[in-house]
Amino acid sequence: MKRxxxxxxxxxxxxxxxxxxxxxxxxxxxxxxPGEMVRISFSASKDxxxxxxxYDVLGNVQLLFPNQNQKNPxxxxxxxxxxxxxxxxxxxxxxxLELAQINVGEYLVQVELxxxxxWQRVVxxxxxxxxxxxxxxxxxxxxxxxxxxxDVDLARIYLDGQFxxxxxxxxxxxxxxxxxxxxxxxxxxxxxxxxxxxIEVKPNQKVQLTIYLDKIVGTGGLEIAGNVDNALIYxxxxxxxxxxxxxxxxxxxxxxxxxxLRMVKEGYDDYLTTVRIYPDRISKIDVIMQQEYQEYxxxxxxxxxxxxxxxGARIFLDGFYITTTSASQAQVIEELKxxxxxxxxxxxxxx
Numbered sequence: 001m002k003r004x005x006x007x008x009x010x011x012x013x014x015x016x017x018x019x020x021x022x023x024x025x026x027x028x029x030x031x032x033x034p035g036e037m038v039r040i041s042f043s044a045s046k047d048x049x050x051x052x053x054x055y056d057v058l059g060n061v062q063l064l065f066p067n068q069n070q071k072n073p074x075x076x077x078x079x080x081x082x083x084x085x086x087x088x089x090x091x092x093x094x095x096x097l098e099l100a101q102i103n104v105g106e107y108l109v110q111v112e113l114x115x116x117x118x119w120q121r122v123v124x125x126x127x128x129x130x131x132x133x134x135x136x137x138x139x140x141x142x143x144x145x146x147x148x149x150x151d152v153d154l155a156r157i158y159l160d161g162q163f164x165x166x167x168x169x170x171x172x173x174x175x176x177x178x179x180x181x182x183x184x185x186x187x188x189x190x191x192x193x194x195x196x197x198x199i200e201v202k203p204n205q206k207v208q209l210t211i212y213l214d215k216i217v218g219t220g221g222l223e224i225a226g227n228v229d230n231a232l233i234y235x236x237x238x239x240x241x242x243x244x245x246x247x248x249x250x251x252x253x254x255x256x257x258x259x260x261l262r263m264v265k266e267g268y269d270d271y272l273t274t275v276r277i278y279p280d281r282i283s284k285i286d287v288i289m290q291q292e293y294q295e296y297x298x299x300x301x302x303x304x305x306x307x308x309x310x311x312g313a314r315i316f317l318d319g320f321y322i323t324t325t326s327a328s329q330a331q332v333i334e335e336l337k338x339x340x341x342x343x344x345x346x347x348x349x350x351x
Contacts, residue, residue, distance in 0.1 A: 019044070019045040020042055020043075020044050020045075020048070020050065020075075021042065021043065022040055022041070022042040023040070023041055023042075024038070024039070024040060037084055037085075037086060037105070037106040037107050037108045037122055038084070038085055038086065039082055039083070039084050039106070040052070040064070040082070040083045040085075041080055041081065041082050041083075042075075042080075042081055042083075043075075043078060043079060043080050043081065044075045044076075044077055044078075044079075045077060045078070046077045047074065047075070047076055047077050048074075048075055048077075049073045049074055049075070050065060050073055050075045050081075051063075051065065051066070051073055052064040052065040052083060054085060062085070064083045064085055065081070065083050067083065084108065084122055085108070086107075086108040086110075095111065095135070102125050103125070104125055104126060104127050105124075105125055106122060106123070106124050106125070107122070107123055107125060108120060108121075108122055108123075109121050109122075109123050109133060111135040111137065113137055113179075114179055114180075114181030114182050114183060115139060115140055115142070115143070115178075115179015115180055115181045116137040116138060116139055116140060116179065117137065117138045117139075117140060119135045119136070119137055119138075121133060121135075139179060140179065140180065142179070142180040142203035142204075143176075143177045143178060143179060143180060143201075143203065143204075144178050144179075144180055144201035144202050144203060144204065144205050144206065144207065145174060145175065145176050145177075145178060145201075145205070145206045145207070146159075146174075146175040146178055146183075146185070146199070146201065146206075146207045146209065147172050147173070147174050147175075147206055147207065147208045147209065148167065148172070148173045148174075148175070148185075148187075148209050148211060149170065149171065149172050149173070149208075149209070149210045149211065150167035150168075150169070150170075150173075150187060150210075150211045150212075150213065151169060151170065151211070151212045151213065152167065152169055152189055152192065152213050153166075153167065153168060153169045154166050154167065154189065155167040155187045155188065155189035155192070155213060156187065156188050156189065157173065157175075157185070157186075157187055158185070158186045158187070158188070159175065159178070159183055159184070159185055160183050160184050161184070167187065178201045179201070180201050180202055180203045181200070181201060182198055182199070182200050182201075183198070183199055183200075183201060184196065184197075184198055185197055185198075185199050185209075187211055187213065189213060191215060191216055192213040192214060192215050192216060193213065193214045193215075193216060195211055195213055197209075217255050217256060218255075218256045218278075218279025218280060219252075219253045219254060219255055219256065219277075219279065219280075220254055220256055220277040220278050220279055220280060220281045220282065220283065221250060221251060221252045221253070221254060221277075221281070221282035221283070222235075222250070222251045222254060222261075222275060222277060222282070222283050222284075222285070223248070223249075223250045223251075223282050223283070223284045223285070224243065224248065224249050224250075224251075224261075224263075224284075224285055224287055225247065225248050225284070225285070225286050225287065226243050226247040226248070226249075226263065226286075226287040226288070226289060227247055227287070227288050227289060227309065227327060228243065228247055228263075228265050228268060228289045229243055229244060229245045229246070229247055230242050230243060230245075230265065231243045231247075231263045231264065231265040231268070231271075231287075231289065232263065232264045232265065233249060233251070233261070233262075233263055234261070234262040234263075234264070235251075235254065235259040235260070235261060235262075235275075236259050236260055237260075237262070240254075243263075250282070254277045255277070256277050256278060256279045257276075257277055258274060258275070258276050258277075259274070259275055259276075259277065260272065260273075260274055261273050261274070261275045261285070263287060263289060265289065267291060267292055268289040268290065268291055268292060269289065269290045269291075269292055271287055271288075271289050273285070273287075288309060290309065291307060291309075291329075291330075302334070302335060302336040302337060302338065303332055303333060303334040303335070303336060304332070304333045304336060304341070304343070305330045305331070305332050306325070306330060306331045306332075306333065306343065306345070307330050308325035308326075308327065308331075308345060309327055310325060310327055310347050311324075311325060311326055311327045312324050312325065312347070313325040313345050313346060313347035314345070314346045314347075314348075315331060315333075315343065315344075315345055316343070316344040316345075316346070317333060317341055317342070317343055318341055318342050319342070319344075325345065325347075
């Protein structure tokens with residue numbers, strides 16, 4: 001018995017692969033500057049679906065094709081397609097803006113503002129020519145509210161550098177219809193330190209802020225003319241120095257305000273008074289310190305102790321000159337007989 005073997009044949013269609021050549025619009029070995037536009041062109045030998053990605057050294061991935069201009073990934077055969085992208089964005093400033101000394105070439109210009117859609121255009125820079133651009137930004141349509149309460153009146157409120165309102169002390173100031181996103185808020189008032197902060201406004205939400213402005217404190221000086229040397233000087237119980245041999249002292253860089261001045265020296269009553277320090281001014285005060293009263297328990301009978309706050313005043317007893325006064329100690333007149341005496345003290349001023 002013979003075994004029959006049936007031969008069978010199968011037809012296999014071998015299709016040619018689709019080719020997708022790509023090229024850059026730059027010479028061989030050329031490099032791109034930051035912010036410069038990169039253009040890739042490609043065409044397919046047959047209708048095919050194409051997806052192009054861009055990878056950078058940081059591992060970031062960006063879809064290049066399809067894109068906003070070409071949303072359909074289907075590429076028709078033998079047609080040229082172009083993809084534009086920027087290698088690296090470079091911040092150049094805020095609008096309005098004028099840029100000079102730009103290399104000739106094609107660039108992608110992007111304008112961004114919080115609360116608005118990003119605006120971009122491809123621009124060709126030509127030699128010795130100025131290119132003008134006008135960006136019409138469209139709002140994202142998302143807004144929030146900022147509520148500000150400040151501890152002073154009539155401070156100026158600025159949002160992103162633009163004046164908005166004046167504050168009212170301890171009352172809410174409401175800024176409505178603020179585009180969602182980050183904003184620079186600042187408050188300024190003469191005589192106070194400026195306040196500023198970057199805040200985030202979220203759609204349909206309220207940002208509540210309570211702000212306290214710090215007053216700018218000026219400094220002044222105090223000049224003391226006293227009758228006692230080496231007296232210790234205290235302002236609100238803070239030691240500031242002592243008087244010189246002439247009884248004078250000048251204290252600088254004292255914060256403005258009112259202070260209790262206290263001067264101390266052994267053998268004298270403490271001197272107390274209130275002084276006011278004004279910015280950029282020197283306040284002056286004359287101080288007369290009185291000696292402490294002392295009882296002479298062993299003072300011989302028939303003697304008189306005379307105190308005087310001036311040096312060099314002449315002392316007369318019943319019309320007879322005795323001696324001169326001393327501001328630092330008492331003058332004792334001794335060996336007086338019991339009786340009534342007339343004491344005269346005279347201080348003559350020189351013209």
